[in-house]
Amino acid sequence: MYSLFFFFLAGLCEIGGGYLVWQWLREDHSWIFGAFGGLILFVYGIIPTFQKSYFHRIYAAYGGIFIVMALFWGFFFEGILPDTYDIFGAVIASTGVIIIFYYPRKEGDRVGISSSN
Amino acid sequence: MVLALQTNYNFILFISTLTLFVVAAIAEIGGGYLVWQWLREKRKTVFGLIGGLILFVYGIIPTFQPSNFGRVYAAYGGIFVAMAIIWGLLIDKKRPDKYEIIGGIIVLLGASIIFYFPR
Numbered sequence: 057m058y059s060l061f062f063f064f065l066a067g068l069c070e071i072g073g074g075y076l077v078w079q080w081l082r083e084d085h086s087w088i089f090g091a092f093g094g095l096i097l098f099v100y101g102i103i104p105t106f107q108k109s110y111f112h113r114i115y116a117a118y119g120g121i122f123i124v125m126a127l128f129w130g131f132f133f134e135g136i137l138p139d140t141y142d143i144f145g146a147v148i149a150s151t152g153v154i155i156i157f158y159y160p161r162k163e164g165d166r167v168g169i170s171s172s173n
Numbered sequence: 174m175v176l177a178l179q180t181n182y183n184f185i186l187f188i189s190t191l192t193l194f195v196v197a198a199i200a201e202i203g204g205g206y207l208v209w210q211w212l213r214e215k216r217k218t219v220f221g222l223i224g225g226l227i228l229f230v231y232g233i234i235p236t237f238q239p240s241n242f243g244r245v246y247a248a249y250g251g252i253f254v255a256m257a258i259i260w261g262l263l264i265d266k267k268r269p270d271k272y273e274i275i276g277g278i279i280v281l282l283g284a285s286i287i288f289y290f291p292r
Contacts, residue, residue: 077232094229119254130243149283156276
């Protein structure tokens, strides 16, 4: 559950930082947006270093949460409601993430966090 | 004649947007990797600085995508998952197992639907 908190925090920083840079370059706001965005993206890069390990399977779990967060962000901050295919695609992508992370492997390792091989 | 031009255009659009996604993922994973080297592997500060710079560049790349923020980032998330697995293979020499490959393909399918399904 600790991991989940970090995923959410990382997602906020990654999407938020990216959004500030987006506002700077796409919506022509001042360069300060870009500078802060860059800073927050740097902070986003630091967050995983607090986790025990960050192997590719954990990245997969993070990616799944990221996809959903991005759609929510677009809705909250841009007022753009995800359409049928956004949601459908997100559901399929999340299914893929669940397979990567949770599908039981034969050697008996259940969840991706402890083993990464 | 018009149909051929439209097909060419769609193809170029597909290739260029896909390239942007892949390059962004390389920048994000690479930038994060350098920051990891700096803080966890205790490498020199310059690793962290360059990592931060690359992460900033990573933030710039999606602004070239021809779509709205939420859709670009949601689709990118799917590409990112696949690229993270590929990175694990190429850089960390960790071969993805069967379910990582299957799951990775399904995630890419989901991302393609979000971004490329015709509206």
